[in-house]
Amino acid sequence: MATAAEIAAEEFTCVVERHRPQIFRFLLASTRDMDLAETLTQECFLKAHRNWGSFRGESSAMTWLMRIAINLQKDHWRNRRMQFWRQTQNNAVDLDEASEWLSSGEASAEKQLLAQEQVRQVWTSVKGLSERQRTVFLLRYVEEQELSEIALATGLSEGTVKAHLSRALGRVRAELGGKR
């Protein structure tokens, strides 16, 4: 018969397998740095493992993990002890490289070029956003989270989340509109 600790460990393993790709994707989109995203993802699950016993299920595991990831990311950039890593922000791929990724091979070359250009413009807008706006924008339009989930993950009110989204969307519109 499995002990409570064994059950908890098994549950946590399931959580890791299920949510790790999504946490990694969010961190990758936030940092545009694969190595940094991997490091922060590992830290996120390490922290989650340490605190798994205190997780009471008040929000979904995904929201809880995302909150940890967001805090780690903030700490990462703000921590003075990690000054070195700030300088390595240059490891982030440039916008053109990030825009090269397109999922569908079905579209024509012309459509692919158009899509690539659109993606590049959105990346340009995202780069110009504040940290909060970028986080909220990515959670909404890349992770497709509900506003209530974003509010829980970021610790903001839903109204504030909407405000950030509005600003971010305004920038995207301006970028897309201005370039056409």
Next chain:
Amino acid sequence: MSWARRRTDEPEKANAVAELNDPPENLAVEEALKNFRMSVHAWSDAAYTRPRTQMQVVRHRSWRLATGWALAAVLAVGGVSGGMLEHEQKLERARMVAAARLAEQQKAIRDQQAKEEEDLMAKVDSDVSRQVPSAMEPLAQLMDDASK
């Protein structure tokens, strides 16, 4: 520092809500956001499943470590053997010097003994030549008288 504590964006909420209530009227924006999402997903999937270079790095590190240890071992063995060889040579030289000194000392002693023996023999010869044995005394007196 929690984001929830900072409320600088509150006055803009009404405007934001109004903007969000309008679905992205612009199809281009909607399409761009969709392409963006798909692009990030594709990139993330590729990055997530990419072969990790960590093993290679570890292997490189282990090779470097092994090479370092091997070099250190060679240097240590070389140093120790060199030291031992030099020590042996020093001992050999010291042994030779000591043997040479001993030989010199022995030669000097032998020379001294030979000289002492020679001196003794010379003294004995001299003493013997001056004294006349008692058995020859009458003959000696006779010779003295005849010469007178």
